[in-house]
Amino acid sequence: MKIKLLLSALTFGLTTAALAQEAAPLQISGSVDTYFKYDFSKTGNIKTSFANEQNSVSLGMIDLALKKTTGKASFVGELSFGPRGQAQSIPNAAGVYDETENSFNIQNLYINYAFSDKFSMTAGYMGTFIGYEVISPAANFNYSTSYLFTNGPFQNAGVKATYAFSDKVSLMAGLFNDWNAYQDFNGVSHVGAQLMVSPVEGWTAYLNFLSGYSAGAAGTGTIYDLTTAYQVTDKFKLGLNAADYHVSGGNGGYTGVALYPQYMVTPAVGLGLRGEYFTYNIPSVPNPSVTSITFSANLKAGGLTFIPEVRFDNDKDFSQSFVKSNLTPTKSASQFSLAAVYAF
Amino acid sequence: MKFFLSFLSSFVLIISANAQTENTLPIDENGKFIQYEVVNSTSKIDLLQARANEFIKKKSKILKLKKSQSDTVIMASGKFVINKTLLVMSRPSGEVIYHFQVEIKEGKYRFWLTDFKFIPYMRDRYGNFVPSTTVGVPLENNPGKLNAGEWEAYKTQTFKFTKEFAVEFKNEMANAIPAAKVKPVEKKVVKKEW
Secondary structure, three states, X not given: OHHHHHHHHHHHHHHHHHXXXXXXXXXXXXXXXXXXXXXXXXXXXXXXXXXXXXXXEEEEEEEEEEEEEEOOEEEEEEEXXXXXXXXXXXXXXXXXXXXXXXXXXXEEXXXXXXXXXXXXXXEEEEEOOOOOOOOOHHHOOOOOOOHHHHHOOOEEEEEEEEEEOOOOEEEEEEEEOOOOOOOOOOOOOEEEEEEEEOOOOOEXXXXXXXXXXXXXXXXXXXXXXXXXXXXXXXXXXXXXXXXXXXXXXXXXXXXXXXXXXXXEEEOOEEXXXXXXXXXXXXXXXXXXXXXXXXXXXXXXXXXXXXXXXXXXXXXXXXXXXXXXXXXXXXOEEEEEEEEEEEEX | OHHHHHHHHHHHHHHHHHHOOOOOOOEOOOXXXXXXXXXXXXXXXXXXXXXXXXXXXXXXXXXXXXXXXXXXEEEEEEEEEEEEEEOOEEEEEEEEEEEEEEEEEOOEEEEEEEEEEEEEEEEOXXXXXXXOOOOOEEOOOOOXXXXXHHXXXXXXXXXXXXXXXXXXXXXXXXXXXXXXXXXXXXXXOOOOOO
């Protein structure tokens, strides 16, 4: 009886799969990632987002996204579970960063309406438009993340309008909540904009702006960001991210720049470097800075990508509290990691 | 026994249905996949030109006109999306870009699609699938053992697409009047007079 049921289910499944090839009503996609990290000082020195656990085969997250389009309307709902999508992201389901309330993280939850081929409006909770790197490891070349990513916004809730003047120029403007907040407790307090230009084929640049007064903040925070990538040759791509964030009244912020040269040896093997210079704007003290060099490889087989990575950080002002294996302070830190990311 | 026979027949039907799609594109003298056809036509050259241009205009979301050296040679670049489908779920794996060319002479025309290149998609920060690069991999390339299954599926979908594209294009070219010149049908108003 059980065999009959199984075979019936299998036959039904195969038949449905064959028929369903004509339609694509619902997109389901996502990724799963896991990693091993080893800091050469035998302690978790580098404190950028994710992949922090020392000498351990640790979890990233499972990320699940649904998208459906009906006519001109569409929605995206994307949830993640696991350290990368829970405690290490902000906020979680309770709307706060709290290890004890750790449940899941909403990456995207928005509705879009395309009034025409050129004009669309989106409302909800969206991945931030600021910066080069993102939370999902499937969309990053390097597995560890930059200081610019860690210190910038992760997501923005709000309403935005996008107008495409042509394939080469588009403008987005919107009103947003505080950074990484499902609900804004001091009103919709931020205004943001993004100008996209693509001067030549293969080169795209985004000029981003976001400014507003967050609940409980010491001043108005304003970020200017340039994110650009140029496919210089068939195999060589160069990316750049530069950002300046400051809170009015000299109440902090940061400035940084990161360069991302990447070379595809074959379609399945890529090598990439990330060089970053990052400065904290701290009131009343000389601004500490950090430099970081990360060398990563991407080895792809279908949906699977292996990312072996070596990273060296230099903290000349001791702002990162790096220590040697004997726990004495040091200016430098280095680590090796190997990550497996499966995107589907 | 009956049940096993019905299962076996269903399974054979599915395999044969799939086998029908296991065709590949022919290869030209340069070793590139090509969908090439010569079609005889009684229509005049200018009418065929208008129809070919109208076809590209209608398909403006997937076809972009390139600069041509003469009026009787029409070139365009195109793309179509490769979808991976299972049950009621679907997601785009990537897109295939291609070159489309039409050449027109008195009494006949020829057209072909070639230079097929696959561009994989990746999910962007907003959960949408977008091209991961601007550089495509020629469909003729050997993808290696690990990606062979998916690559075959891309080729099968490309073959299916080119067949449908060719039928659609020939239908457009066979139209008696270009779509742009078709007058809208006058609406008949039914008056309740008696």
